Amino acid sequence: MKRIFNGLFYILKFLLLVGSFGLTLFILIRMNVRLDKDMISILSQLIPFLLLFVVFIINMIFKQIGVTKNLFYNLTCCLVFAIIIFVGYRAIFDTNMVLNQKYGYGIDFNYFDNFIAYIRIMLYGLLIANILFMFREKDKNVDKSKELKKA
Amino acid sequence: MKKILLEYANVFAYTFTGLIFGLAFFLLFINFYHMQELAQEIDISEYNINNKMNVQNKIETIKNNISVYDQSTYTGTLNTYGLNTVKIKLQSCLDIIESDSLMQYFELNEINIKDSYNFILDYRNEILNDCLVMQIKSMQNIDTITSLPDFNLISPYIDLNVSSVLTSTDYIQNNIENSDHYNFSTDANKNNFFNLVNDSYSSTMNNYINTLDMLVEISNWYRSIVVGG
Numbered sequence: 001m002k003r004i005f006n007g008l009f010y011i012l013k014f015l016l017l018v019g020s021f022g023l024t025l026f027i028l029i030r031m032n033v034r035l036d037k038d039m040i041s042i043l044s045q046l047i048p049f050l051l052l053f054v055v056f057i058i059n060m061i062f063k064q065i066g067v068t069k070n071l072f073y074n075l076t077c078c079l080v081f082a083i084i085i086f087v088g089y090r091a092i093f094d095t096n097m098v099l100n101q102k103y104g105y106g107i108d109f110n111y112f113d114n115f116i117a118y119i120r121i122m123l124y125g126l127l128i129a130n131i132l133f134m135f136r137e138k139d140k141n142v143d144k145s146k147e148l149k150k151a
Numbered sequence: 152m153k154k155i156l157l158e159y160a161n162v163f164a165y166t167f168t169g170l171i172f173g174l175a176f177f178l179l180f181i182n183f184y185h186m187q188e189l190a191q192e193i194d195i196s197e198y199n200i201n202n203k204m205n206v207q208n209k210i211e212t213i214k215n216n217i218s219v220y221d222q223s224t225y226t227g228t229l230n231t232y233g234l235n236t237v238k239i240k241l242q243s244c245l246d247i248i249e250s251d252s253l254m255q256y257f258e259l260n261e262i263n264i265k266d267s268y269n270f271i272l273d274y275r276n277e278i279l280n281d282c283l284v285m286q287i288k289s290m291q292n293i294d295t296i297t298s299l300p301d302f303n304l305i306s307p308y309i310d311l312n313v314s315s316v317l318t319s320t321d322y323i324q325n326n327i328e329n330s331d332h333y334n335f336s337t338d339a340n341k342n343n344f345f346n347l348v349n350d351s352y353s354s355t356m357n358n359y360i361n362t363l364d365m366l367v368e369i370s371n372w373y374r375s376i377v378v379g380g
Binding site: 066072073076079080083086096098099101102110111115122126128129132133135136 | 156167176178190328
């Protein structure tokens with residue numbers, strides 16, 4: 001059961017990462033276009049997404065089971081990305097927020113802007129946790145079973 | 152040594168993940184709560200019935216007061232240009248008050264935050280700007296009106312009220328616009344301090360009725376000088 005859930009969250013976290021990155025990128029670009037600001041200024045908001053993606057790829061390539069088979073970590077990743085998508089959705093579609101109507105941009109930048117700090121905190125937190133999970137003692141039982149098989 | 156360090160790394164990793172997990176759940180719950188709070192609808196049918204009657208009575212009073220003057224039958228000694236101008240200005244205000252865009256708010260049985268917000272915007276644009284500033288306040292700059300009897304008595308009253316109602320809805324509008332931010336308004340908080348939907352609507356309604364009271368006073372003054380002069 002645990003393995004099934006872990007597999008599910010492991011796949012889901014990649015999909016949600018792409019979705020949350022896409023939505024954040026869309027809103028930030030619209031925000032900068034409105035203000036006529038240089039697009040380079042949004043890079044700092046996107047770097048944690050890219051770093052996390054790179055780390056996920058490293059986890060996958062080097063089969064770091066400390067991360068890939070960590071149900072709690074995968075669940076937290078899914079939750080964080082799902083919330084970023086939920087906030088992006090609300091910024092665009094929640095018409096009860098009156099500033100969306102007042103400024104007429106179709107996106108409540110004011111609301112989303114409040115959330116950017118939380119996005120960065122959560123993504124950098126996941127990144128640090130991921131790096132720490134990479135350092136893991138070798139599983140002696142696994143080694144022993146391999147030696148037994150060889151024998 | 153290496154083993155201890157690895158264990159510490161693992162402990163820290165779980166701590167970080169736990170903190171992020173907690174923060175993520177906190178944001179999830181507060182977003183759901185915030186979304187629900189903004190989607191709240193409040194029944195104001197009974198409140199609106201009373202308000203509608205009250206406003207209609209005041210409108211009738213103003214109509215009766217300004218109907219005492221008819222240029223074709225007026226035989227008094229007062230400046231007819233001044234009397235005509237006052238009547239036209241009060242009539243313009245009546246037209247604005249009786250317009251569909253404002254009367255629609257008395258037909259609502261339930262309101263949400265957007266209704267409260269739109270009511271403030273319409274009140275400010277139509278009543279405050281188009282009626283009070285453009286019509287009533289401008290009377291003080293027209294010589295034929297200022298020379299009418301007792302205008303010097305009603306003029307400070309206009310000044311005081313206009314300056315008061317012009318800014319009295321600022322904080323309500325700001326409150327609603329700031330509701331896009333997260334806040335921790337609980338039910339107890341809403342009952343004791345300020346319910347964003349209900350109190351915003353009733354505060355604006357109070358301002359609206361105060362403005363009508365001022366128009367009634369001006370029309371009373373108008374009636375008294377027409378009948379007396």
